[in-house]
Amino acid sequence: MSSRTGEDGSVTQPPRAEQPLLQVEGLRTHFSTEHGVVKAVDGVDFTIERGGILGMVGESGSGKSVTGLSILRLLDPRNSTIAGDRVLFDGEDLLTKSDKEMRAIRGRRISMVFQNAMTALDPFFRVGDQLVEIIQLHQRLGRREARAKALEALELVRIPEAGRRLSSYPHQLSGGQRQRVMIALALACGPDLLIADEPTTALDATVQKQIIDLLLDVNRELGTAILMVTHDFGVVARMCRTVAVMYAGRIVEAGDVRTVLERPEHPYTLGLMRAVPRVRSGVRRKSDRLYQIMGAPPVRAADAEGCAFAPRCPEAAPHCSTEEPPRVEFGNGHAVLCHERVASEEAGRVSA
Numbered sequence: 125m126s127s128r129t130g131e132d133g134s135v136t137q138p139p140r141a142e143q144p145l146l147q148v149e150g151l152r153t154h155f156s157t158e159h160g161v162v163k164a165v166d167g168v169d170f171t172i173e174r175g176g177i178l179g180m181v182g183e184s185g186s187g188k189s190v191t192g193l194s195i196l197r198l199l200d201p202r203n204s205t206i207a208g209d210r211v212l213f214d215g216e217d218l219l220t221k222s223d224k225e226m227r228a229i230r231g232r233r234i235s236m237v238f239q240n241a242m243t244a245l246d247p248f249f250r251v252g253d254q255l256v257e258i259i260q261l262h263q264r265l266g267r268r269e270a271r272a273k274a275l276e277a278l279e280l281v282r283i284p285e286a287g288r289r290l291s292s293y294p295h296q297l298s299g300g301q302r303q304r305v306m307i308a309l310a311l312a313c314g315p316d317l318l319i320a321d322e323p324t325t326a327l328d329a330t331v332q333k334q335i336i337d338l339l340l341d342v343n344r345e346l347g348t349a350i351l352m353v354t355h356d357f358g359v360v361a362r363m364c365r366t367v368a369v370m371y372a373g374r375i376v377e378a379g380d381v382r383t384v385l386e387r388p389e390h391p392y393t394l395g396l397m398r399a400v401p402r403v404r405s406g407v408r409r410k411s412d413r414l415y416q417i418m419g420a421p422p423v424r425a426a427d428a429e430g431c432a433f434a435p436r437c438p439e440a441a442p443h444c445s446t447e448e449p450p451r452v453e454f455g456n457g458h459a460v461l462c463h464e465r466v467a468s469e470e471a472g473r474v475s476a
């Protein structure tokens with residue numbers, strides 16, 4: 125959001141309510157590995173409005189989890205570097221916060237449901253005690269009040285017999301219930317932003333739908349904004365207003381969900397969408413076989429050049445492998461990183 129000039133000519137920041145809740149600009153996260161530097165996140169920009177839901181999709185290894193973990197600065201500084209222009213949360217740059225300040229933000233203002241949520245619960249502690257611990261970490265409450273809040277959190281995620289479940293150990297719950305507990309832990313302190321990293325992947329279709337409905341209710345009733353990381357375009361269509369498609373550490377296409385799903389422009393998005401099985405009347409036909417994008421997503425080395433998708437792209441031209449792809453905008457926030465779209469735009473202009 126741009127600054128504005130005040131009556132006295134000074135530049136003032138817009139009021140907080142007008143700023144997006146999260147504004148990520150030029151985020152870069154690199155790991156040093158025995159094979160050299162890996163650019164897991166390589167210049168990512170996106171915005172989440174207050175109460176908004178952004179879907180983030182992309183194949184395995186494209187950098188979705190590392191993006192979420194970088195926002196919360198949860199990566200081990202011994203082998204990772206988070207650089208970036210800015211990660212503005214509620215107008216404040218998280219990249220300049222001290223560790224102490226970040227501890228106050230995590231769980232309280234931004235929380236995350238981790239991808240390996242099933243194993244993230246401590247097996248030796250009762251569900252209620254784990255909730256009370258996180259509540260007391262952020263709020264000065266006595267044990268009785270914290271326990272009442274823990275019960276509220278379990279009720280919020282619609283765990284049956286929530287009162288009794290406070291005394292359960294994680295292994296006494298079903299997979300779907302454990303996932304609800306993870307969401308309760310993330311929501312217990314009323315965050316403004318929830319980073320949900322594939323919160324439904326390990327669950328069967330019915331439970332998946334229930335969890336999506338639950339997250340939608342939380343978004344509507346509490347106004348919690350959500351960064352929804354998923355492999356599933358169906359989930360994006362159901363939940364999200366905007367979507368970002370990641371490939372090899374970059375957002376290669378972004379825009380509002382309807383536009384991107386109905387008129388995808390990037391060859392990678394087109395490939396991903398063709399990979400979604402269409403099941404008509406419950407019967408899979410031969411033509412519904414999963415289309416696969418040939419090849420595998422790359423691990424980006426530090427000296428890699430050109431468009432990372434070029435080796436797998438059906439439309440690639442020679443310069444795609446050597447020159448950085450430009451950002452092409454189609455209006456209304458819909459944009460792609462692609463040489464070929466520039467070429468087709470120019471061709472369109474010439475023929476017009």
Ligand SMILES: Nc1ncnc2c1ncn2[C@@H]1O[C@H](COP(=O)(O)OP(=O)(O)OP(=O)(O)O)[C@@H](O)[C@H]1O
Pocket residue numbers: 155156157162164182183184185186187188189190191203239423
């Ligand atoms: N701690 C780490 N050390 C080195 N490389 C890492 C580390 N964590 C992630 N990476 C690499 O960063 C890249 C992005 O990983 P990330 O976990 O963000 O992928 P993802 O998009 O979440 O994939 P998935 O859909 O499988 O969850 C991968 O190449 C991965 O191997």
Ligand SMILES: [Mg+2]
Pocket residue numbers: 188189190239321
């Ligand atoms: Mg992941």
